Amino acid sequence: MAAQRGEGDGVVTSPEAPADVRERARAIPEAAVARLAVYLRVLSGMVEQGVTTISSEELAGAAGVNSAKLRKDLSYIGSYGTRGVGYDVEVLVSHIERILGLTRKHSVAVVGIGNLGHALANYGGFPSRGFPVAALFDIDPDLTGVPVGGIPVNHIDDITSVCSEREVSIGVIATPPQAAQAVCDRLVSAGVQCILNFAPVVLQVPDYVEVRKVDLAVEMQILSFHVARRADEAASDVVNGIGVDGVVIRP
Template sequence: MAAQRGQRNGVGDTPPAPTAAEITAPIPRVVAEVPAARERARAIPEAAVARLAVYLRVLSGMQDQGSGTVSSEELAVAAGVNSAKLRKDLSYIGSYGTRGVGYEVAVLIEEIERILGLTRKQSVAVVGIGNLGHALANYGGFPGRGFPVTALFDVDPDLIGVPVGGLPVEHIDDIPTICAEREVSIGVIATPPPAAQTVCDRLVEAGVQCILNFAPVVLQVPDHVEVRKVDLAVELQVLSFHVARRADNAAATNGVAPEFNGKVNGMVVT
């Protein structure tokens, strides 16, 4: 993929394109190129990437139990997806299965690790050593290893220098130098909301290109920086929505007064 049709774009900028839209003529498609690129066609859907990580964990468990091969059906059940999706996902990384038999666990593990870039260790820095930061710093070098935490930062003077999970906490002013020095490739933000953007800016300044953000704020970053967000409040609210929907449905089927009715424009779906 070459351009960013609305993808990266850390911010909601680039609203609509200027009036150059009347030209219904040729769509500036950028596909169909790089006849070479014998390597992995860089076409793995984002959604599939996340699932590959899940498959990897399941496969590791199977390997520990001595399984030599798995069928797509077995692996799919263990990973909580259906087998068609699983096979499609695996097909994005290549054809490593044997028809009539299944996949070799060891081979799949190796290939997925390669695709996910787990063959080289990715150095992680955690910023904000509060409750959550502590939890993250102690997360045993992070699951499956491959993500060594190499730096911890905070502003609290009482914390600076204190070892957490075997690593001393440094001051956030030192983010640029320390992160550059230790070649941190992933920054984890676990600070209070007001500090998040500042911390983010420093991480970017230090050359960190990927950020995992636990702070409930929308970070503004340059296009080349990748951000993923974990938002507790959002998770709970989505669940809350389901509780409410369930309650409404129950009330509806019981013939109870539909107090909340109203908006719907007439879309009927089931």
């Protein structure tokens, strides 16, 4: 069993190193993959605005990163820029889409049709970006057959058959924490290899399954930490003779 990949982890590089497609893909750091997705969104906006060419400086600004980092990220997927000019927006879009595997549709199953599950099922951002919601599951028999966001809810017991039949490649867990591990196990045995987990639980999965987690409580607590740190700073700054607005009180 392997714990899921958390934030900031790098891609695990294999010991052997054959120079082929696999290595090209493996060589991209996880952090860079996340940023590529951001670049892609910015670039899509550019296309709509009719922009045909963009420099690393501009794109970096719009994506909120350093331009050197941007260029390095793009270099992981090959050299598609023109020196002295910049990048062709459409070319870049198609290359990033290819690398991120967006040339293929990835069917999504949402498990747990509570508040969050409802929101996810109705979320228009998924289908429009190549992630059609293909199935919904809940343990409540009263929900079975009820359409949510246009898709009828299935009972969780049918997860294996429905998932393999509809070729679900990504499972989204939006259940209460107690149920999450069991749901995860079922998804895995249904052949789902990628899981997005909203439940505040550390899922145990086999090595070959990729888990990403979105943990609202953790996010809030990180922000809370920064609030506290800021309060500490302000307090010690005042003690040290610096006012709360950064003005030195006793120089």
